[in-house]
Amino acid sequence: xELGDLNxxxxxxxxxGKGPLLVLAGAGTGKTRVITARIGYLALExxxxxxxxxxxxxxxxxxxxxxxxxxxxxxxxxxxxxxxxFHSFGESILGxxxxxxxxxxxxxxxxxxxxxxxxxxxxxxxxLHYYAPVSDPGSYLSSLATYFSRLADECITSERYKKYIxxxxxxxxxxxxxxxxxxxxxxxxxFEAYKELKKQHGVIDFDDQVGLAVELLEQRPxxxxxx
Numbered sequence: 001x002e003l004g005d006l007n008x009x010x011x012x013x014x015x016x017g018k019g020p021l022l023v024l025a026g027a028g029t030g031k032t033r034v035i036t037a038r039i040g041y042l043a044l045e046x047x048x049x050x051x052x053x054x055x056x057x058x059x060x061x062x063x064x065x066x067x068x069x070x071x072x073x074x075x076x077x078x079x080x081x082x083x084x085x086f087h088s089f090g091e092s093i094l095g096x097x098x099x100x101x102x103x104x105x106x107x108x109x110x111x112x113x114x115x116x117x118x119x120x121x122x123x124x125x126x127x128l129h130y131y132a133p134v135s136d137p138g139s140y141l142s143s144l145a146t147y148f149s150r151l152a153d154e155c156i157t158s159e160r161y162k163k164y165i166x167x168x169x170x171x172x173x174x175x176x177x178x179x180x181x182x183x184x185x186x187x188x189x190x191f192e193a194y195k196e197l198k199k200q201h202g203v204i205d206f207d208d209q210v211g212l213a214v215e216l217l218e219q220r221p222x223x224x225x226x227x
Contacts (some may be wrong), residue, residue: 003037006030014038015045032062036069039081043074051080056089063088087206090213093227094204100220101212104202115145115205122197126190130183145205148191152207155214158195161188 003011010030013023014037025031035055042048055070057063067083074081082089091109098105110118119126119141131140151161165188169181198204204212217224 003041006034006037010034010037014041032057032066032069036066036073039070040073043081049080050074051082053081054089055081055083056086057083058085060085087209090209093213093216093223094209097216097220097223097227098212100223101216103199103212106202108203109209110203110205112145112206116141118197118201118203119145119194122193125193125197127193128186128190130186131190144187144190147187148194149205149207151191152205152211155211158188158192161191 003014006014010033013021013034016038023031023034039053039055042053043050055066057066063084070081070083084092094103094107095105098107123141126144128140131144161184165181165184168177168184172178172181198208217227
């Protein structure tokens with residue numbers, strides 16, 4: 001395994017032992033090269049089976065680049081190594097194990113536009129008051145979709161959200177603070193209703209490909225052992 005083209009810090013990351021390691025580096029500093037070298041180090045030096053190695057990135061371009069580098073590095077190519085984007089990896093897991101979350105295997109992915117249409121079609125179930133102007137009840141749906149996406153990105157569950165609401169409720173004294181509690185409570189209820197509606201109709205949005213996969217692996221250790 002040739003590590004000569006790596007600097008001292010990059011080599012330390014590529015040959016790191018057991019346990020997590022966080023690497024902070026800017027654009028163009030060789031992060032992909034380090035991850036590729038680490039895959040080669042684990043496979044060739046540590047004899048880790050390729051089907052036990054997973055490398056995830058954010059873009060298709062980065063995943064393709066990493067695949068090509070690893071394929072050229074290993075004697076028999078990538079074979080069983082799994083390199084993909086976070087969303088593609090999550091989609092593959094859900095496609096095989098969605099039943100373990102009580103979801104159908106043929107989940108349908110909604111586009112952003114489809115997400116807005118879905119919310120508008122079930123606006124009554126969201127029980128909006130603060131976010132329901134009389135002139136146009138659906139005018140905030142795009143903002144709601146964006147907010148739900150942020151919650152999913154941060155892995156904020158309904159339970160965590162409710163704990164936050166309880167905390168601010170205990171200290172709310174002014175009219176503004178009380179109104180903020182009501183606003184957050186409405187958002188939390190709408191978030192819960194949205195998740196339940198998706199489950200009932202067998203649909204997911206883009207963020208669910210990661211969020212539900214994380215939920216699945218956290219709640220079902222038997223699935224984690226198989227993935």
